[in-house]
Amino acid sequence: MIQTLIKKGTAKLSNYKDLEMEISRTWKVRTKTVPVVLGASGTIKKGLDQNLQLLPGHLSAIRVQKITLMSTTHHL
Helix, strand or coil: CHHHHHHHHHHHHHHHHHHHHHHHHHHCCCCCCCCCCECCCCCECCCHHHHHHCCCCCCCHHHHHHHHHHHHHHCC
16 A cells, blocks of 8 residues: 555656646746645555645645545545
8 A cells, every 4th residue: 555655656746747847937936746645545655744844734644634534435
């Protein structure tokens, strides 16, 4: 399960790199892609708390897990 999350995080960074560069170039701002990856069962990758601190707002890993689990059960 953790290996899947690591692969997903790497894929997100790769997929969004072009968008990150385009925004930087177009708007002349510095950008950074912050991967936030959770499994459907709420499994989190190490370092999620640090990544969430880079985002605006006050999200915690526990809150994000709760949102994920509630969304997963809603779709069943």
